[in-house]
Amino acid sequence: MSLLTHIKECSSTNELAMQLALEGAPHGHGVVADRQTRGRGRNKRPWYSDSDNGLWTSIILRPRFPISEFSRISLAAGVAVAEAIEQLIAQSVQLKWPNDIFLANKKCGGILAETSSLTDGSEPFVIVGIGINLCITSDQFPEEIRETATSLYAETSIEVDKLNLYGLIQANLLSLVDLMAHNGFGEILTRWRRRDLLLGKRMNWVTADRQRVKGRGLGVDDSGCYIVESATGEKHQVISGDLNLLI
Numbered sequence: 001m002s003l004l005t006h007i008k009e010c011s012s013t014n015e016l017a018m019q020l021a022l023e024g025a026p027h028g029h030g031v032v033a034d035r036q037t038r039g040r041g042r043n044k045r046p047w048y049s050d051s052d053n054g055l056w057t058s059i060i061l062r063p064r065f066p067i068s069e070f071s072r073i074s075l076a077a078g079v080a081v082a083e084a085i086e087q088l089i090a091q092s093v094q095l096k097w098p099n100d101i102f103l104a105n106k107k108c109g110g111i112l113a114e115t116s117s118l119t120d121g122s123e124p125f126v127i128v129g130i131g132i133n134l135c136i137t138s139d140q141f142p143e144e145i146r147e148t149a150t151s152l153y154a155e156t157s158i159e160v161d162k163l164n165l166y167g168l169i170q171a172n173l174l175s176l177v178d179l180m181a182h183n184g185f186g187e188i189l190t191r192w193r194r195r196d197l198l199l200g201k202r203m204n205w206v207t208a209d210r211q212r213v214k215g216r217g218l219g220v221d222d223s224g225c226y227i228v229e230s231a232t233g234e235k236h237q238v239i240s241g242d243l244n245l246l247i
């Protein structure tokens with residue numbers, strides 16, 4: 001079976017990949033859509049992807065490690081994407097926890113990893129959805145993200161070919177998932193930490209009991225959670241949510 005489904009348009013490649021995975025598509029099978037009509041971001045936010053100037057893709061993973069470790073896949077995906085982009089442009093890529101892709105201090109991509117929730121005893125799988133702005137100029141972004149979003153072309157003047165980038169990401173991701181299955185999470189964490197945009201920076205975040213707390217980034221711990229130190233020296237382990245940089 002071909003490992004890539006490339007289509008002109010769909011609502012969301014995550015949804016299409018989920019459907020293909022339920023029909024039995026194998027580990028590594030990817031979907032690339034030139035346009036998405038209902039692209040989804042993290043925390044139920046919309047993802048601007050109704051132009052064909054980006055890479056909108058989802059890759060099906062059937063990992064050979066316990067489901068309790070699946071959350072680590074989104075950090076591995078961040079490393080896979082950052083390293084793939086750097087293979088094509090001569091500029092370093094940063095990662096903002098948990099998995100925003102940053103170039104020159106602006107967001108150029110994001111990752112939405114979703115785990116299957118089957119109760120029929122079949123092997124669980126993960127859909128890793130990846131969106132990367134390739135050739136979008138700032139006036140093409142919706143007003144509300146114009147100041148904070150960027151594209152590879154806007155920062156480098158390089159026109160990256162989407163299928164070329166997809167191929168590199170898919171290969172990197174499969175090799176990192178394989179590495180995790182055989183050698184654990186350590187090597188991936190080391191590679192993630194080299195690109196940590198928040199390290200030492202001031203930020204705020206909203207705690208589980210909805211308090212807004214200010215602090216400084218100390219980096220990811222060995223389980224992949226982010227550690228933030230508040231002004232009083234208290235260390236908080238952030239498991240999920242958004243960390244907002246303060247200027």
Ligand code: BTN
Pocket residue numbers: 011012013014015036038039040041042043045047049055056057058100109110111112129130131132
């Ligand atoms: C985020 O930063 O909020 C994550 C964005 C993830 C967007 C990608 S585009 C391909 C895939 N399909 C979707 O609907 N979402 C992901």
